[in-house]
Amino acid sequence: MDSLIAPLLNGTADGALLLIAALGLALTFGQMGVINMAHGEFLLAGALTGYVIQQAISSTNGSILVALPVAFVVAGLLGVALEATVIRWMYDRPLDTLLATVGVAMILRQVVLDTFPSQGVGVVTPDWLDHQLDVFGYEWPLRQLFTIVLAAACLTALAALLKFTAFGRQIRATVQNRALAETLGVSTRQVDRITFFVGSGLAGVAGVAISLIAATDSTLGTKYIVSAFLVVVAGGLGQLKGTIIAAWVVGVSTAFFTQWTTGSIAQVIVFVLVVIFLQVRPQGLFTVRTRGLA
Amino acid sequence: MTTRLKSLLPLVGIAALAIALLVVAPAVLSDLRLNNLAKYCCWAMVAVGIGLVWGRGGMLVMGQGVFFALGAYAMGMHMQLESVGEGGIPTFMILYDPLAPLPAFWEPFRSGAFTIAMIVVAPVVVASVLGFAIFKRRVKGAYFAILTQALAVALATLISGTIKYTGGDTGLSGFTSFFGYTLDDPLNRRLIFTITASLLVGCLVVAWQLYRSRFGELLVATRDAEERVRFLGYDPANVKLVAFVVAAVMASIGGAMFVPIAGIMAPKSMDAAASIFFIAGVALGGRAALFGPVLGALAVGYGQSTLSERWPGAWIYLLGLLFIVVTIALPGGIASLGSRGAAALARVRPPHRKAESA
Numbered sequence: 001m002d003s004l005i006a007p008l009l010n011g012t013a014d015g016a017l018l019l020i021a022a023l024g025l026a027l028t029f030g031q032m033g034v035i036n037m038a039h040g041e042f043l044l045a046g047a048l049t050g051y052v053i054q055q056a057i058s059s060t061n062g063s064i065l066v067a068l069p070v071a072f073v074v075a076g077l078l079g080v081a082l083e084a085t086v087i088r089w090m091y092d093r094p095l096d097t098l099l100a101t102v103g104v105a106m107i108l109r110q111v112v113l114d115t116f117p118s119q120g121v122g123v124v125t126p127d128w129l130d131h132q133l134d135v136f137g138y139e140w141p142l143r144q145l146f147t148i149v150l151a152a153a154c155l156t157a158l159a160a161l162l163k164f165t166a167f168g169r170q171i172r173a174t175v176q177n178r179a180l181a182e183t184l185g186v187s188t189r190q191v192d193r194i195t196f197f198v199g200s201g202l203a204g205v206a207g208v209a210i211s212l213i214a215a216t217d218s219t220l221g222t223k224y225i226v227s228a229f230l231v232v233v234a235g236g237l238g239q240l241k242g243t244i245i246a247a248w249v250v251g252v253s254t255a256f257f258t259q260w261t262t263g264s265i266a267q268v269i270v271f272v273l274v275v276i277f278l279q280v281r282p283q284g285l286f287t288v289r290t291r292g293l294a
Numbered sequence: 295m296t297t298r299l300k301s302l303l304p305l306v307g308i309a310a311l312a313i314a315l316l317v318v319a320p321a322v323l324s325d326l327r328l329n330n331l332a333k334y335c336c337w338a339m340v341a342v343g344i345g346l347v348w349g350r351g352g353m354l355v356m357g358q359g360v361f362f363a364l365g366a367y368a369m370g371m372h373m374q375l376e377s378v379g380e381g382g383i384p385t386f387m388i389l390y391d392p393l394a395p396l397p398a399f400w401e402p403f404r405s406g407a408f409t410i411a412m413i414v415v416a417p418v419v420v421a422s423v424l425g426f427a428i429f430k431r432r433v434k435g436a437y438f439a440i441l442t443q444a445l446a447v448a449l450a451t452l453i454s455g456t457i458k459y460t461g462g463d464t465g466l467s468g469f470t471s472f473f474g475y476t477l478d479d480p481l482n483r484r485l486i487f488t489i490t491a492s493l494l495v496g497c498l499v500v501a502w503q504l505y506r507s508r509f510g511e512l513l514v515a516t517r518d519a520e521e522r523v524r525f526l527g528y529d530p531a532n533v534k535l536v537a538f539v540v541a542a543v544m545a546s547i548g549g550a551m552f553v554p555i556a557g558i559m560a561p562k563s564m565d566a567a568a569s570i571f572f573i574a575g576v577a578l579g580g581r582a583a584l585f586g587p588v589l590g591a592l593a594v595g596y597g598q599s600t601l602s603e604r605w606p607g608a609w610i611y612l613l614g615l616l617f618i619v620v621t622i623a624l625p626g627g628i629a630s631l632g633s634r635g636a637a638a639l640a641r642v643r644p645p646h647r648k649a650e651s652a
Contacts, residue, residue, distance in 0.1 A: 035436050089622045094436055095354050096621045099577060102570055103617025110610040226447045226566065229440045264455030271448040275427075275441060282431045 005138045007255035013144035015251020016151035017209055021224050022231040022243050023158060024202035027195060028079075029229075030237040031175045034087055035098040039228065040221025041108040042078055042200045046071035046207020047216040048112065051121045061126045064208065068150075071204035078108075079200020080193055088192070105221065112218045120217030129212070147209045154202055159240060161198070171195055227267075230274045236284025246285060250274070304502050304584050308495060311588070315491040325480045332487040332555045334595030335494045339548035340572045341579070341591035342497045343541030348573075349581030350510065351537045352517030353434065357442030358545045358572050359564030360449050364416045365546030367453075370466035370559040371400055372409035377470040385468060386461045397459050406473050413550045414543055421542035422535065429531035429538075434520075443566055450565035465560025472554045490551045494588070497544050502584055504540070513537055545572075571598075574613060578620055580629025590627065 021043055028034045049071040054063040082104060090096045129146055132139040162168040173181040174191045182188050210220065231250055235242030250270055257266030278284075319331055340358055348354050374384045383396050402408045424445070428438060453460045460466075475482040504510050516523045516530040523530050553559045562568065571594070579590020594613070602609040620627060626634070 029436075035440075086618055086622065093625075095439065096625060098354070098436060098439060099573070100618045100621040103614040103621070106610055106614035106617070110607050110614070114607050222566065226440075226444050230444055233437060233440060262455050264451045268448045268452045268455070271444050275444070278433065278437070278441070279427055279431055282433050282437070 003259065005136055007259055008252060009135060009138065009140050009144065011252030011255030012248065013147050013251070014255060015248040016148040017206060017213070018224070018227055018231050018251055019151045019244060019247035020147075020154050020202055020206035020209065021228040022235070022247055023154060023240075024199035024206070025228050025232045026235070026237075026240065026243045027158070027199035027202070029232055030239070031171065032091075032192065032195060033094050034091070035094055035101065036079075036082070036087075036200075037098055037101040037225065038082060038105040038108060038221075039101075039200070039203050040223075040225030041105045041112075042075040042203035042221070043207040043210060043224055044108070044112060044216070044218065044221040045075050045078055046204030047123070047211035047220055048116065048121070048207075049074045049204065050208040050211045051123050051216060054123055061128060064126055064129075064212070067208050068205055071208045072201040073204075075204025075207065076197040076201030079196040079203075082200070083193055083196040087196075088189075091192075109218045109221070116218075118217070120215045123211040123216060125212050143212050147213070150205065150209055154205060155240070155244065158198070158202070167191075167194065230271065234274050234277060234284055236286040239284070239286040242284055242286040301506065307585055308498050308502060311498070311585070312491075312495045315495065316488060319491070320484060320487065325483065328487050329483060329555060330596075330599055331592075332490045333552065333599075334592045335487075335490045336548040336552040336555065337572060337575065337595050338588045338591040339494050339497050339551075340545040341576045341587035342494075342501050343544035344572060344576045345581055345583075345587035346501055346504065346513075346544075347537050347541045348576065349583070349587065350505065350513045350517065351534055353534060353538070354439040354573075355442050355538075355541070355569075356439045356566070356573065357444075357446035357569050358541070359446045359566070359569035360442075361417045361421065361542040361545035362549035362552070362568070362572075363449060363453070363559075363561075363564035364420060364542075364549065365413045366549035366553050366559040366564065367460070367466070368403065368409050368412045368416060368546075369550040369553040370469075371403040372406060373469040373472060373553060374466050375400065375404045376406075376473075377468060384461075384466075386464065386466075387458065390458055394458065400459075413546055417542035417546035418539055421539045425535040425538040426531075429534045432531075443569065446564065446569045447566050450561040453561045461560075463561060465558055465562075466553075467558040467560075469554065469557060477554060477557070486551070486554050490555065493547055493551065497547075498584070498588065500540070500544075504537075505584060509533065509536065574617060576627075578616055578627055580627025582626060583629035586627050586629035589629075 021039070024042070025036065025039050028036050028039070050064065050067040053067045053070060057063055057066065082101070086100050086104060087097055090100065125143055129143045131142040133142055133145065134140075160168075162171060170181070170186045170191050171194075173184070173186055174188050178188055181191075206224075207220075210216075210224070214220065227250065231246045232243060234250070235244070235246035253273070254263075254266050254270050257269050260266075261269075315331075315335070320328060323331060340362055343361075344355060344358055375382070378384055383394070387394055387396070403412075428441065433441065453465075454463050456462065470477055472482065472486060475485065477483065504513075512523065512528060512533045516528075516533050520530045523533070549559075549564070552563070556563070572591070575591030575594040576587040577590070578594060579588070580586025597613075598609060601612065624630065624634075
C-alpha cells in the first residue's frame with residue numbers, strides 16, 4: 001500500500017508545483033504566442049523573494065504569507081519590464097521571442113550569481129508547515145499538501161479572472177481576434193502588459209513554493225523550465241484543463257518511475273513518453289479546433 | 295560581374311578561410327592558441343549544420359548538443375580504451391566498482407574503424423528516427439525547438455545519471471593517445487588541428503553545394519511556404535529530414551574532434567546551455583548566410599575563452615545582451631549588415647521603379 005500511496009501523494013505535490021509554473025507559461029505561450037524562456041528565472045526570482053523576506057522579517061512563521069503576494073508582484077513586474085523592453089518588438093515572431101528571452105535568462109541568472117552566495121540559499125519551512133500527516137500509514141509532509149492547495153487557489157483565481165471579469169473578457173477577445181478587439185475599443189497593448197504581469201506573477205508564486213522543497217540557487221529556473229514547457233505543450237495550447245491533467249500525469253509518473261530507478265532516469269523516461277505522446281497527438285491533449293493551417 | 299563569376303564567389307571565400315586556417319594560423323599562433331582555435335573550429339562545424347537547418351530550413355534546433363555528444367562519446371570511449379591498453383578497463387569504472395566487467399556496448403569501440411563509422415552512422419540513425427517522427431507529424435516552430443531542447447536535457451540527465459557506464463558528470467578524460475599518436479607531442483596536436491580545420495572547410499563545401507543545388511532551393515521554399523511546396527508535389531518532411539540529418543552528422547564530427555582537443559567530454563559540453571551556446575554563434579553571425587554561422591561561432595568561441603577568463607560574469611552579460619539586441623534589431627545577424635546597408639541606401643535614392651514582385 002505504501003508503495004502506491006507515497007508516489008501518488010509526492011507526485012501530486014510535484015505536479016501541483018509544475019502546474020503553477022506551467023499556468024503562467026500557458027497564459028503567455030498559449031494565449032499570446034510568446035515563448036518566454038526567462039520564465040524559469042522568474043521562478044527563481046520568486047524563490048529568492050521568499051528568502052529575502054524571511055531574512056528581513058526574522059519570524060519564519062509569517063514570512064511565507066508575506067512572501068507569496070510580494071513574490072507575485074516582483075515576478076510580475078519583471079514580466080512587465082520584459083514585455084515592455086524586449087517582447088513588444090516581436091509579437092509576430094514567436095521563435096525570436098524564444099531567442100531573445102534566452103538572452104534575458106542568461107543575464108538574470110548571472111545577476112543572481114553575482115548577488116547571492118553561489119552555493120545557494122536555504123529557506124526555512126515555517127513551524128506550522130513542518131508536520132507530517134498520516135495517510136493510510138504513510139507520513140506525508142504537510143508542505144506538500146500546501147503546494148496542492150496553493151496550486152488549486154492559483155488555478156481558481158486565474159480561471160475566475162479569465163471567465164468572469166471584464167478584463168478576462170478582454171484577454172479572450174484579444175487572443176481570438178486582435179484587430180477586431182482593437183476596433184471595439186480594447187487597448188490590446190494594456191491587455192498584453194497585464195497578461196504578462198499575471199503570467200509572470202504566477203511564476204513568482206511557484207518559486208516561493210519550490211523554495212520550501214528544493215535548494216534555491218541560480219540553476220533552479222533551468223531545472224523547471226523544460227518540464228513546464230513540456231507540460232504546456234502536452235496539455236495543448238490555450239487549454240487550462242489540458243495543463244492541469246498534463247502537470248498531474250507528469251508529476252505522478254515521475255514519482256512512480258523514481259521508485260523503480262533513479263530520479264534522473266525517471267525524468268528521462270517521462271521526457272521520452274511525452275515526446276512519444278506528441279507523435280500521437282501533436283497538438284496536445286486538448287486542442288482548440290481551428291480551420292487555420294497552423 | 296557576370297552571374298557565373300558571382301556564383302563562384304563563395305568558393306573564393308571558402309578558399310580564403312582554408313588558407314587562413316591551414317596556412318596562416320599554424321604559422322603565427324602558439325601551440326596553446328592553436329589548440330583553442332581547434333576547439334572553436336569544432337563549434338563552427340556544429341554551427342554550419344545549424345545554419346543549414348535553422349537559417350535555410352527555418353527549424354530552430356535547440357538540442358544540437360545531442361548529436362555533438364554522440365560523436366564526442368564515441369570518440370571518447372575509443373580514446374579511453376586506447377589509453378588503458380589491450381584488455382584494460384577505464385579508470386572511472388574501476389573506481390566505481392573494481393570488479394565490474396567492461397559493459398558490452400563499450401567493447402566494439404576498441405576498434406578505431408568501428409568508432410569512425412559510428413561517428414557518422416549514430417547521428418544518421420538517431421536524426422532519421424527523430425526527424426521522421428517529428429517532421430511527418432508536422433511538428434514545427436516552437437514545438438520543434440522545445441522538443442529538441444527537451445531531448446538535450448534528457449540525454450544530459452541520462453549521462454549524468456549513469457556513472458557506471460559514462461563517467462557521469464565528470465565525463466570521460468585522461469586520454470593519452472589518438473589513433474596511435476601520443477597526445478603529449480605538440481606536433482601531433484598540430485596534426486589534430488589540421489584535421490579539424492580541414493573537416494570544417496569540408497563542411498562548408500558541403501553546405502555550399504547543398505545551398506546551390508535543387509535541394510537548397512526546396513529547403514528555402516519549405517521554410518518560406520511549406521504548404522505551397524506540398525501542393526507542388528514535394529514532401530516537405532523529406533526535405534527537412536535531409537537537412538536535419540546532414541546537420542546532425544556535422545555536429546557529431548565536431549563533437550568527435552572536440553574530445554582529443556579538449557581532453558575531456560562531459561554532459562556539460564552538450565546540455566541545454568551548451569546547445570544554446572551553439573545557437574549563439576549562428577544567430578550573431580547570420581543564420582542564413584554561408585559564412586555567418588562559421589564566423590559567428592569562431593567569434594563567440596574566442597570571446598568566451600578570452601573574456602570569460604578575465605571577467606567571467608561580464609562575458610555572460612555581454613552574450614545575453616548581444617542575443618537580445620541581435621534578435622530585436624538584426625535578425626539576419628552581422629552577415630546581413632551589408633545587404634541591409636545597401637537596402638537603406640536604395641531607399642534613400644531609388645534607382646528605377648521596379649516591377650512589383652512577391
